[in-house]
Amino acid sequence: MTETVEFQLSEQHRMVQGMVREFASREILPRAAALDRTGEYPADIIRSASALGLMGMMVPEAYGGAGQDAVAYVIAQEELARASAGVQTIVTVNNSLACDPILHWGSEALRRRYLPALAGGRSLGCSCLTEPSAGSDAMALAATARLDGDSWVLHGTKIFVTNGVEADVCIVYARSGPEPGARGISAFVVEKAFPGIRVGKVEHKLGIICSSTAEIILDGCRVPRDNVLGEPGQGGRIALATLDGGRLGIAAQAAGIARAALEDATRYAKERRQFGHAIGEFEAIQWFLADMAVRLEAARLLVYRAAYLRDQGRPYTKEVAMAKLFASETAMWASHKAVQIHGGYGYVKEYNVERYFRDAKITEIYEGTSEIQRLVISRQVFGRH
Numbered sequence: 537m538t539e540t541v542e543f544q545l546s547e548q549h550r551m552v553q554g555m556v557r558e559f560a561s562r563e564i565l566p567r568a569a570a571l572d573r574t575g576e577y578p579a580d581i582i583r584s585a586s587a588l589g590l591m592g593m594m595v596p597e598a599y600g601g602a603g604q605d606a607v608a609y610v611i612a613q614e615e616l617a618r619a620s621a622g623v624q625t626i627v628t629v630n631n632s633l634a635c636d637p638i639l640h641w642g643s644e645a646l647r648r649r650y651l652p653a654l655a656g657g658r659s660l661g662c663s664c665l666t667e668p669s670a671g672s673d674a675m676a677l678a679a680t681a682r683l684d685g686d687s688w689v690l691h692g693t694k695i696f697v698t699n700g701v702e703a704d705v706c707i708v709y710a711r712s713g714p715e716p717g718a719r720g721i722s723a724f725v726v727e728k729a730f731p732g733i734r735v736g737k738v739e740h741k742l743g744i745i746c747s748s749t750a751e752i753i754l755d756g757c758r759v760p761r762d763n764v765l766g767e768p769g770q771g772g773r774i775a776l777a778t779l780d781g782g783r784l785g786i787a788a789q790a791a792g793i794a795r796a797a798l799e800d801a802t803r804y805a806k807e808r809r810q811f812g813h814a815i816g817e818f819e820a821i822q823w824f825l826a827d828m829a830v831r832l833e834a835a836r837l838l839v840y841r842a843a844y845l846r847d848q849g850r851p852y853t854k855e856v857a858m859a860k861l862f863a864s865e866t867a868m869w870a871s872h873k874a875v876q877i878h879g880g881y882g883y884v885k886e887y888n889v890e891r892y893f894r895d896a897k898i899t900e901i902y903e904g905t906s907e908i909q910r911l912v913i914s915r916q917v918f919g920r921h
């Protein structure tokens with residue numbers, strides 16, 4: 537089979553890019569610094585994003601989504617993150633960690649009940665996998681689910697849940713059988729309105745400040761028997777497949793942060809004068825900018841390729857791990873250099889680059905740390921799956 541390699545966006549993808557870029561620069565960018573300062577949940581921005589179809593981008597139109605492909609999705613995520621990684625975190629989690637598993641593993645009844653509201657912005661989703669003793673080793677989770685008549689009864693504490701404060705719908709992973717590791721886990725769709733679920737501690741963070749991160753406590757939470765995704769015992773598989781999609785959004789987020797760093801640093805290098813010259817005339821600064829541009833381009837190509845493979849229905853676990861690893865390290869490196877190019881002004885809040893630096897760090901941590909991405913990649917390289 538010959539594979540074509542296209543290095544230009546389709547008409548449709550360019551339209552999505554133009555639409556989201558315009559929205560992000562008009563409605564998000566002017567407020568990004570204030571959102572970073574206050575940590576306020578940007579409800580009106582999320583409403584506008586929903587109206588543009590950004591909350592359920594890959595959900596088919598039949599379920600109220602935008603029916604876009606994964607390439608369109610990553611293009612949109614880069615544009616949103618270029619303006620505010622905090623806002624984009626809210627959006628990407630709803631898309632990839634809430635809509636996606638319901639679409640791919642939910643019964644028809646669950647899809648009809650939850651997707652139109654999640655994709656249409658009438659409800660917000662979150663994903664509850666991590667626990668105090670199960671982070672990178674997520675399959676060691678200890679939350680339990682036991683059948684009692686027509687309900688599952690859930691107990692356990694989930695931590696670091698993005699959108700945890702505002703979410704109406706939570707995808708909860710809990711141990712429903714005696715089998716160890718992934719095999720004993722099931723995935724449930726849990727409404728915040730169900731009895732026995734509540735928000736616990738809310739975290740104060742280094743970056744992505746307007747995206748809430750909270751503990752979710754399940755204390756005898758009763759969930760209808762049919763609100764299980766796939767079959768009982770498939771939750772581990774569902775979590776891992778969902779994480780591949782999640783990593784796509786985070787890799788694109790990292791590319792967006794790196795682009796913001798490059799664009800702001802380039803502008804500053806033209807404006808700022810020292811020793812009678814714009815600092816961009818100094819070779820040291822030019823080399824920083826050149827390296828930032830190269831790494832950003834490489835990161836974006838990895839992101840697009842992972843998205844393309846997903847659109848082809850082909851395995852993309854290794855490729856998306858590569859994209860997330862490289863893009864997140866690029867975001868961290870590029871934002872660090874952007875602060876350096878701004879000198880003292882890079883360290884204060886008058887400019888946005890210190891925000892990019894703080895926001896970039898999370899991309900190396902959530903949805904699998906960089907060490908875990910290297911583990912995933914090396915297992916595939918060595919042929920151990």
Ligand SMILES: Cc1cc2nc3c(=O)[nH]c(=O)nc-3n(C[C@H](O)[C@H](O)[C@H](O)COP(=O)(O)OP(=O)(O)OC[C@H]3O[C@@H](n4cnc5c(N)ncnc54)[C@H](O)[C@@H]3O)c2cc1C
Nearest residue numbers: 663664665666671672696697698749901902903904905907
């Ligand atoms: C802001 C934020 C938002 C988040 N959102 C969500 C969410 O919405 N839902 C959710 O379920 N979780 C969420 N998380 C959790 C996140 O995915 C975990 O924090 C992450 O997977 C790492 O787990 P941990 O924090 O327990 O670190 P640990 O697993 O304790 O890791 C500590 C260190 O050890 C390293 N390490 C661990 N195991 C290995 C190994 N085998 N080989 C080499 N190094 C290793 C790690 O790479 C890391 O450097 C979020 C976290 C944050 C901070």
